[in-house]
Amino acid sequence: MVRADQRSGKTPRPSVWLEDRERGGRRGGGQPSGLDRDRITGATVRLLDAEGLEKFSMRRLAAELDVTAMSVYWYVDTKDDLLELALDRAFGELALPEPDSGADWHDELRALAREYRALLVRHSWLPALVGRFLNIGPHALRFSGAVQRVLGRTGLPEHEVTGAIAAVFQFVYGHGTVEGHFRDRVASTGLTADEYHHHAMTEVLRDPDASDVIGRSARIMEARGGDTVEEMLERDFTFALDLLIAGIEAMVARSRR
Numbered sequence: 464m465v466r467a468d469q470r471s472g473k474t475p476r477p478s479v480w481l482e483d484r485e486r487g488g489r490r491g492g493g494q495p496s497g498l499d500r501d502r503i504t505g506a507t508v509r510l511l512d513a514e515g516l517e518k519f520s521m522r523r524l525a526a527e528l529d530v531t532a533m534s535v536y537w538y539v540d541t542k543d544d545l546l547e548l549a550l551d552r553a554f555g556e557l558a559l560p561e562p563d564s565g566a567d568w569h570d571e572l573r574a575l576a577r578e579y580r581a582l583l584v585r586h587s588w589l590p591a592l593v594g595r596f597l598n599i600g601p602h603a604l605r606f607s608g609a610v611q612r613v614l615g616r617t618g619l620p621e622h623e624v625t626g627a628i629a630a631v632f633q634f635v636y637g638h639g640t641v642e643g644h645f646r647d648r649v650a651s652t653g654l655t656a657d658e659y660h661h662h663a664m665t666e667v668l669r670d671p672d673a674s675d676v677i678g679r680s681a682r683i684m685e686a687r688g689g690d691t692v693e694e695m696l697e698r699d700f701t702f703a704l705d706l707l708i709a710g711i712e713a714m715v716a717r718s719r720r
Contacts, residue, residue: 478597479544480551498530500538500548507549508586515647516588521545543596550592551600557582559609568616569708575610576635576704583639587647590640618715627714631707638700656692 476482506527511519521542525532539545557578560571583590598607610632614624649659664681668674689695 478599479539479547480597480599498528498534498538503528503535503538503545504548504552507545508552511549511588512586516546516591519546519588546592547596547600550589550596550598551602553582553586553589553602554598554600554606555602556585557602557606559605560613562609562612568613571613572617572631572708573704575606575613576631579606579632579635580639580642580700583636584643584646587640587643590636590643593636614711617711618719619711620718623714623718627711630710631704634703634707638703642696660692 503524507519507524510524510527514523519542521532521535524545525535528535535545539548558574559578560566560574564571598604610628611624614627614631615621617624617627619627646656649656652659654662664677667677668681684695687695687698689698
């Protein structure tokens with residue numbers, strides 16, 4: 464076992480997954496009984512869901528598992544290693560299309576986008592980790608592979624596929640991140656999403672500095688339709704995704720001229 468405080472001052476390794484592959488996933492003997500990485504990672508995800516990233520600590524995790532913090536360090540070297548493992552565990556929840564499904568790429572792209580959005584909302588701590596690590600765990604790689612296969616069937620030239628992936632999934636990342644923060648905020652108030660939205664809009668319209676912009680926003684939202692916050696979020700997401708898919712179709716048509 465190599466503790467973080469025993470490492471040299473060199474640049475940290477890029478990923479826990481790279482170190483595990485180098486040593487075949489094996490650690491030294493003498494590990495505490497009753498623990499393994501799977502159990503520790505599962506408890507980490509549950510704690511992150513319940514308490515958020517800012518409150519997470521190895522000591523808090525050890526208490527949840529009813530072990531000492533040193534026991535956890537038999538299985539991971541650092542807190543970052545554990546967060547990276549938890550990130551990939553969450554990616555394992557995504558339902559992915561079969562490689563040879565033969566389904567229409569439009570449908571599969573919409574399904575992947577919806578899966579990713581739901582994951583970001585369900586685990587509101589996840590967005591902060593997505594760009595922090597390389598995302599090369601087995602579940603993240605399967606997701607990336609599925610995205611590449613689907614976008615690769617659109618007819619886009621190969622050099623434009625990465626741009627299409629960025630357009631769609633960075634949109635989903637942004638939408639899911641904001642929606643997750645919103646839902647966390649609502650949950651902290653004890654109100655329903657509709658009650659919170661109504662209260663917030665009522666209060667902000669009383670502010671003369673904000674009333675003009677917010678008033679126009681309210682009229683735009685009314686024109687868009689949707690009786691509940693859930694319906695409004697769904698309509699916005701669906702239409703924005705349709706715009707992106709239409710853009711891909713337009714770029715495919717342009718490349719064939």
